[in-house]
Amino acid sequence: MSTAQPLLQLQHVSISPKKSPSRLLVNDVSFSIEAGKTTCVVGESGSGKSLTALSVMGLLSQQLQLNTGKVLFNDKESGVQDIALLSEKALQKIRGAKIAMIFQEPMTSLNPVLTVGYQIGESLTTHLGLKGEALKAKIAALLEMVGIPSSRAGSYPDELSGGQRQRVMIAMSIACEPRLLIADEPTTALDVTVQAQILKLLDDLKARMNMGMLFITHDFGVVADIADNVVVMFRGEIVEAGSKAQVLSNPQHPYTRALLACVPDAEGKKDLKPIDYAWLPENNTQSIGAVR
Ligand SMILES: Nc1ncnc2c1ncn2[C@@H]1O[C@H](COP(=O)(O)OP(=O)(O)OP(=O)(O)O)[C@@H](O)[C@H]1O
């Protein structure tokens, strides 16, 4: 592995619908992630966070295209590869094994008619060829690792709580010890206490496995908890990026300041004021002005 290179590097990534290539849903996005570090991508709904994540997985929908840019993944075996140029077959070898993703709503990602143990085992069999007792033992160990008794391996998703299902998703995602974990708002559907437990679990696993983490959220409380670096997106563009300390304590861009002004206060009360867009040049999305 070339150690000078970060684990993941997005370089000038732009995404548009195939039918209207000039409509940039993600516009010239560049940032990188180091092994063992968490980059949080924040921004309001529709700002392009999920599309950016999907491009890293090579999972953009058929209607969309990567217009420009590179998604450079630094892999121990293969060296630096541009994910955007890989075939579907090559991508399948990486997905789940080297780069894994946790989605927001576990019920839509888990198969209701298969036991959770079976579903955790699938990628272990596919990518690592595990079978029989070795497979069973690994599934049990993964369940325990995410705080679920291994006796629940035979349970179906609807027999588990929301928090347990999300833990199962985490067990599935880390099963093959990926180098990079992408989590797209993985705790939004959970209550605050469970959310805090899941965040701590992800943070611990990241440290233990020295994974890089790309964590998408619109919640600055989450950023404060787990980020090393922060990328702020607005209308498909990065408006500000930097270390957590820089972005949270000394935000430079008016959009970041406006987002931070909406963070709940110490008593947990939400400030229901809408985000202040006074800084935005009216009808002019070209001059948002990035700050780095
Ligand atoms: N298949 C598609 N075809 C056309 N436009 C799309 C498609 N998928 C997403 N978009 C648009 O791209 C923009 C960015 O979407 P994306 O899902 O990345 O937003 P997001 O930041 O993840 O938002 P949220 O916080 O709501 O999840 C949105 O305006 C969305 O409507």
Ligand SMILES: [Mg+2]
């Ligand atoms: Mg999204």
